[in-house]
Amino acid sequence: MKIVSWNVNGIRACVRKGFLDYFSNVDADIFCIQESKLQAGQIELELKGYHQYWNYALKKGYSGTAIFTKQKPLSVSYGLSNTDEEPEGRIITLEYETFFMITVYTPNAKRDLSRLDYRLQWEDDIRRYLIELDQIKPVILCGDLNVAHHEIDLKNPRTNKGNSGFTEEEREKMTKLLEAGFVDSFRYLYPKKQDVYTWWSYMNKVRERNIGWRIDYFIISKRIAERIKDVASHSEILGSDHCPIYIEI
Template sequence: MHLVSWNVNGIRAIVKKEFVNNVRAMAPDVLCLQETKAAEDEVYATCELLPEYKVYANSSKARKGYSGTAILSKEEPINVSYDLGLEDHDQEGRVITAEYPQFFLVTVYTPNAGDGLKRLDYRQTWDVEFREYLQWLMRRKPVIACGDFNVAHQAIDIARPKENYNKSAGYTQKEIDGFSALLSAGFVDTFRHFHPTKVKYTYWNFVISGREKGIGWRIDHFLVNQKILSQVTEASVFDQYHGSDHCPVGLMIGR
């Protein structure tokens, strides 16, 4: 089973940039999207270009054209649920959970700590309560969590660690600790598991032409809990695909 996750930075924009051809080239069984930046009916309308997929969308209720997630699945899930069930965290369309026979698949667009780290306190609360949500799911069956986690976990995951440490959103010690707590709770960073020393990035800042200069961050992840790790055969970064400031990441898992 091939799973792909992609922060598309606006689904209505990326669909004009070879998005459909790129999805068909990757041929995922399930495609998880973050930062759709569209109302749910706009997501459904856009995804009519991929009729082989059933589409589930969660859009921001707080701000139009902001945040948002979607899951496109060839196989109909047993159940699909939205958000965390916590009012403080359920206004921005950041989480979708799809239940399959073997596992729960959770896609997430983790809140960015923001310019000047103004949302860092909120981000810390989110990290704790999202982890507790995943642990609650884990008591029922294995969990795969994917998406834009908005954190580079180690120095190898960011092109300029010294310049950004404790200064830039996505590479503060508090965010690193939040991700470490997920791993301590029984999750595995699958790309780093298969490629312990490989330098790959999944996000580049357009403003500084980061992609062209090789100045990037690896902040998009597939995490699996230990129970299902033995079934994972590969974790990939598809940096050959353009159209967003992020590239897709993938996971191959046996049935």
């Protein structure tokens, strides 16, 4: 099974930059996106052979997630509870016979950290949610988690300490999630691999010089970690300030 995750930073713009070519070529069983940045009816994607599930933010042109899957799930839910209420469109859960598939766009703490408290509460809530699901069947979570967990996960850790996405608080929340019975699939396979990033600033030549952050992840239940065949980022694929990542299980 091949799963792809991509923060497209606006699906309409990404489609104009080659999204459909990549989608067709990668031929994923499940394809997840974050930051779709649209409302219902603003785009119609012809994805033959795929079921489509969208979670739109109430605020126009903001956030949003989607999952495109070849196999129809047993159930679909939106949000972190059974109410299906989540105003920023940040999460979708598909239930299959043997696992849960979840795509997430984690809130950004903002440059001035004005949203850090909200972000940290989100982390507690989603950890609790994942633990509950994991007690039923294994979990595969993917998406833009907006944190570089360790210094190896960004190019300039020393100058970014305390910045949004690399605060001690955000990094500790990731640690607590993994300690709750999950693994960062990339680091599970490649614990010391350097210079692998998934996001680059739009500043001049930053991506060219690979001055990036690894903030997009596949987090999976520890008990199925031995089933991971490969995890990688397609850094050569443009169309967004993030690149797609994929996992084969």
